[in-house]
Amino acid sequence: MMKQFRAVVLVGMYEWHDREINDTVRCLARAFEGFDRYYIDPPKGLRALKGNMSYVLKSPRWQWSQDGEVAVGVPPLGFLPVKLGLRERANRCAACGLIRRLKRNYGADWREHTLFYVSSGSYTITGFIDMLAPKHMVFHLLDDNFAFPIIKNDRRVWEENKAFMDFMLLHSSLVLAVSQELVGKYSEMYNRKIYLLGNGVDVEHFSPENKAWPEAPELAGISEPVLLFIGAVNSWIDIGLLKELAEKRPAYKLVIIGPCYESSIDLAVWNSLKEMSGVLWLGSRPFAELPHYIQHASVLLLPRTRDEHSLASDPLKLYEYLATGKPVVAVGIPAVQKFAAFVYAAAGREDFIKLTDRALSEWNEEKQSLQLAAAEEYSWSSRIGTILKLLAETG
Structure with a gap:
């Protein structure tokens, strides 16, 4: 299986150019040597509309830049809210654009040659992942989402996390967790094999x-x-x-x-x-x-x-x-x-x-x-x- 991958798409928790916070996904993106690497920035949300007219004007299309060997993509319409189905419309637009890019680079069977990496920090983009329909996908439990006060005390956010977890635990090729506590809890909750893989360091x-x-x-x-x-x-x-x-x-x-x-x-x-x-x-x-x-x-x-x-x-x-x-x-x-x-x-x-x-x-x-x-x-x-x-x- 290792030889067939030509590309790795990593769905980010933080913007690639955020220099004040380090995180697991960006560290892995830098370390996936020998593959074409694509890092997907998370949706910017409504805050992007404040004093950032340049982003708004460009937002209907994917914005791509190259940082060393990593192609960094800013999804289109990332400021659209969840309400009224607007986020789903943005997800559909983003998925179609990324599929076109991957198909152009790797052919009609691009899914055979592309590995997706998604972490538990990306719970707002379930629809985007669903529309991409990856064949090979790694899901990494970096935290216990359900235990965070900001999540468990907000019904809407908790339900959004639950839908995301249900989807990822069902559709991922491989599920990892950074701690034995997460392995035990989510293995029992979802009745599937989860492997222990902790964090690393440069x-x-x-x-x-x-x-x-x-x-x-x-x-x-x-x-x-x-x-x-x-x-x-x-x-x-x-x-x-x-x-x-x-x-x-x-x-x-x-x-x-x-x-x-x-x-x-x-x-x-x-x-x-x-x-x-x-x-x-x-x-x-x-x-x-x-x-x-x-x-x-x-x-x-x-x-x-x-x-x-x-x-x-x-x-x-x-x-x-x-x-x-x-x-x-x-x-x-x-x-x-x-x-x-x-x-x-x-x-x-x-x-x-x-x-x-x-x-x-x-x-x-x-x-x-x-x-x-x-x-x-x-x-x-x-x-x-x-x-x-x-x-x-x-x-």
Whole structure:
């Protein structure tokens, strides 16, 4: 089966040119070497109409651009809402245009030669996938959609997710999940085989051997130790834990990098945290520049909650942290436990603070070597190899 694929179409969760958030789908798109690669941006939604007349004028047609070896496609009419069947009309237009392109490039039997990759983050485009009718499709459960508060507390969004999951679990050639928790839950729910395949990392991008990183100006001259958290501040981040850490260790500098999704968090706690003298929130920074900031860190933090959607996750940031060789202190969710030989996995808030102290005092070259060796095993190219192997075995 591996030899027959000429193209891979990856349906994105984020726009390809979004430089502030990294995600699994774009990482895989870069790693699918040896194939023609097409990355499909998600619909932009109504927000695209604000001050973006250029997009609106071009929107009736597919917009294609080339970024290295990846062809990036912006679907037509991506601003149309779900109401009144307008989204379905946009899906039909997008599917027809993509089919014409693939048929032109690979012939009438293009479905035989094209592999589709869709993640659980693409729940708004069920109709688009249905109209494409792929013959070979990988579905990757990256999160437990049904457990997210923003989804389970909104009936319309929950039903949209349910319809998407039902469709993908029925029609996919291969179903993957990033955690054993997701494998167990969705295997039972849908009575089908689901394979475990976690996240990966661009090892070279974060390697401590890369000495070409310029200094991050915001952290120039900052007093040590520096505790760094990188990631979106949302419902699965324990902001109260960070606040308690900052209160009990005022001599430490806590730096936070990432966007804040205010509607999903306790704003009172977040605002109180930001106002503390030892805390610095820098907002989002481009993914390419993150190593510039990481080099200033004494310890990297992963302050996850123990909510259901957090327990089922496999944080991309965890693997990126590992590749830096810096000590990592994390709440001991299941994804962290397999790295317990070198990651400091906390049982609770007080333990998290104590382990941060330990990481600062005892981190050594032996632990660092173990951590860097582990990160090498999770390269994105190894993830691609596993996907292709499973397709060959199950096809």
